[in-house]
Amino acid sequence: MQSITALLTQKIANAFLACGYDKEYGTVVFSKTAFCQFQCNGALAAAKRHKRNPLDIAHEVNATVGQQAFFTVDVVSPGFINLNLADDFLANYCSQMLQLDQLGFEPSLNPLTIIIDYGGPNIAKPLHVGHLRSAIIGQAIKNTARFMGHTVVGDVHLGDWGLQMGMVMAMFIKSDEHLASLINQNRTEALAAYPIAIQDLETIYPQASALAKQDNLFLAECRWITAGLQKGNETYTALWRNIVRTSVADLKKNYAKLNVDFEEWKGESDSQPVIPSMVDDLRQRGYAYLSEGALVVDVALPTDTSPIPPLILSKSDGASLYSTTDLATIIQRKNQHDPDYILYVVDKRQDTHFQQVFRCADKVGLTQPDLRLEFIAFGTMNGKDGKPFKTRDGGVMKLSLLIDLIVAESQSRLQTVSTSTISAGSEQAAIAQVVGISALKFGDLINARESDYMFDIDKFTAFEGKTGPYLLYSAVRIKSILAKAVAKQIPLSEAIQVNSAHERALLLKITELYDVIHSTFEKRMPNVLAEYVYALANLYNSFYHESHVLNEVDQAIQRSLVSIMSLSLKCIETCVGLLGISVPDRM
Template sequence: MNLIEQLRSVFRPILAKRVEDESKLLGYLGMIRPGQNPDLADYQANFAMPLAKTLNKKSPELASEIISELPKDGLIASANLAGPGFINLKLSDAFLAQALSQIRSDDRLGASRASSPRKIVIDYSGPNVAKPLHVGHLRSTIIGEALHRLLEFRGHQVIADNHLGDWGTQFGMLLYGYKNHLDKAAYEKDPVSELARLYKLVRKLGEAKSDEDEGDTANPVVQAYRQETVKLHQGDPENNRLWKEFMPACLEEVHIIYRRLDVHFDHELGESFYNPMLADVVADCLKKGIAQESQGAIVIAENEKSVSLIRKSDGAYTYTTTDLATIKYRVEHFRADCCLYVVDFRQGDHFKKLFTAAKRWGYPNIELTHVSFGSVLGEDKRPIKTRSGEPIELNELLDEAIRQGREKYEASRSEREERGFRVPELSDAEIQEIAEVVGLGAVKYADLSQNRTSDYVFSYEKMLATDGNTATYNQYAYARCRSIFRESEVEELAFQKQNHPVILGEPQERALALQLLRLDEALITAEAEYAPHALTSYLWEVSKALASFYASPNCSVLKASSDELKNSRLVLCDLTARTISLVLNLLAIRTVERM
């Protein structure tokens, strides 16, 4: 059920009489959009002015002509001329009520599937597993999982591949640390924590300023751990044995976070998986003439300003080499039509060069897209870190979100009790579950509700707010709908099977109905732009419409003037709860039945 598509189907034959070119016709139909002022219009057609120019007419006259040709009954209740040629459209209440009745029995709530499904590999999170995940991994992991779920729901075959950093310099650092600074007792008790300590220690000793920085090359520690890396790559038995010993503990540390965040991958093919393929990548690039030698190294040069190194002068390979091997594997093994890289904006230049090189190498037909995103900032508008200047570990951030989520919930619960509201009796375990759902949901939603390409300031206070565009607000809206059914003593699943008619007698009922029927529009926009914030914006509109409905004295559910009206309003509550739950699940955010 897509209201815009329904409107476009009505306008298509009217415009087709005036526009012969199909691409131009689609462009004009694309100018039918949601109305900017809901009091005046549900939707607005904005094509009269540009079309009038091509037809040598005045736009108000053309708009009036088109309005006169619209069907007089069915979908559109009214069409009015506004301004210099805009057409304001109001949908009929009867149509909206019928549409709601149609989607009630649909688990997808009227959401369509993509007309041309594709096989999509989505690459996200991608941590270096030699160290714990920190806040810098948050956005890729959360945005990637949301897009994974959205694209799959839309009907695409999605392969989620976590391209792990499980090879290279970071393991050279661990090997050096293990051999020179190991606390054996600590390692035997908790290998994950001890390996994390060793990584931080060696990075500090090497004076590396960031995880990407390999440190001062004149520093003997840097020289030592680089040598350990070379030995690992050359197949040194001891270093390979230790690498295999480290990997389970390193992976478990990462997987703990993924389980907490409800993040799932189909594959975790890391750098080590592609390492045996890299010599062939370089040889093939040389054979095809897209790579050449330069001062002992091998490079792919598109022009003087765009040069990618694929083999260093010392024989070591680079990220570009591994990424080319990855593209080759995803095309030839997964048969991918599209590959999405959910990676921060700082890698933009790398991906631009990589995609150009891949197409020149022999892969021109696969869509390669860098789904970039901005940074998470602290209150000082700088990348968020601890007081010591280290990135905040993700586990610590999530623990704090849950702790504050519990504090917020308990304070809100006490306030409602003092004001005389009915508050459910909950066990400590139930309250802790709410705290986890609220806390983790707040972290995710605060990220996903931002425009993906923008930076945002991380604030527990704002993300845990019970009003405004937050996860908590939407989770509470869901719980409120569920509580209405409990108070009505009506079982939802049984109720959903009953064919109760929908009555839209009050403006708040109609406004809520309209938002519920816009689900498909939000999903299509989110997919087209790889923009989860299109879904959070939609949820915000649904929950606001529910709040207005719930607050209106004319829209009482439990005290409705008739059973028919009560059941109609229960239909609205049921569809609202199901819509909120569906969209939050696409964002990997849970709900609770009571709050």
């Protein structure tokens, strides 16, 4: 279905056009005031351009609109055009939403192909709290884009190449005599199947990093192995693939806890075959040149207010950098997917890097004819000291530990607010897991993407306020009432009614869903959707406290109330689902 704002805009825009003004002045939006449901401020803008009184223009447009069956118009000084829906139209519109798939949301008429680069973990390293935001923001944007009908590919973009891999492999060889013997004997099949525990991987890299800083011979060995791997040495490649496979299996398990998934598990290694020809091409076309031994591309513009350093394609020793890999990955993605957009969901502190990469890509023609690159920047999750979240001893907290902490706190709180009797053991643990993940994800996503925020476990796990548990509790309570309605054989009504101000306010908020989904995607801001579903839950709870669904004596009203509850549940579940949050059947 068309959104209500689109229907109203069509009417008002045509009236502006009939009066001799641009149709663009007729845009109608949901009102942010209590004076009306919808508003058009176009008369104010038209007055500036045409040197007329805005109130006169608004009255002229109103007269042209005339009497309408489904809405009324009221002109208010200094030129606002206020609109209100007829209750019958609102009720009928919401009845259709309840009956249609995806609540009647129509997929885009011009679907895009979008690649979203999010996650960005490193092989042989555990996920830490710094990986949370990229994963859940990227997933929410992907879910929303797919709901709108776009073709979306999520790519985790693994850090699986370079010196860090040589260090991990060198440390494994140094600490495991049997593994070292397999390397010396070039036993590639045995190396590919060699048992590697994820716990070993998590301890190996810190040990290797510390040793490389103290022992030049070990560092030289790391570089030797790295060079061998990059040249295609079969022995090192077999071990490397084993390490990557083990690490990816653990990453998938941890991402699954967050309801995060990826269509592609590619890494920096996948772009390596593209780099030599790309670098040669940029040199031959005069974009890349040597500067102090490094191969660089100028990306500064005359309009820059601060210096933008050249993009480095390769260092003096020939080593590639992240910028090189990112450019090569753009080429790969164009060849494989021909995307309209590539979105990079990355910490805002990487702004300069992506500015360099995007400018270089534009300059050398990688974005032609119509590929658009976007840096979807986000802020940091901070502790109570206002600094990036750490463990008590000042270290970086593993994401799995953070999840365990918030799930444990959620399980403790569940015991005081349960809507039903939940048996101890696996069911209780499973529900606590869902509630805990909702607390963690919603506590993050409710914040504006580019803002830093403070992690507060007490606030996040509360069952009131802007929290995931509050939303789940609201949804589960609806499920409980609907189950009782089924038991009493109260059917859904095909014709929702509007019988109170609370019902009207709730239904109006539900009809805002289409606009909110579009805004969430266009702004790449999941907090728009998070704020909306919280407001919706509040309006539902106000409606619930004023209604007596199961005891209503008028059967038509009772069926309508049950239908409003069912529609509210569908809307809440759709919203939290797009945010990557599941709703349990009971709590």
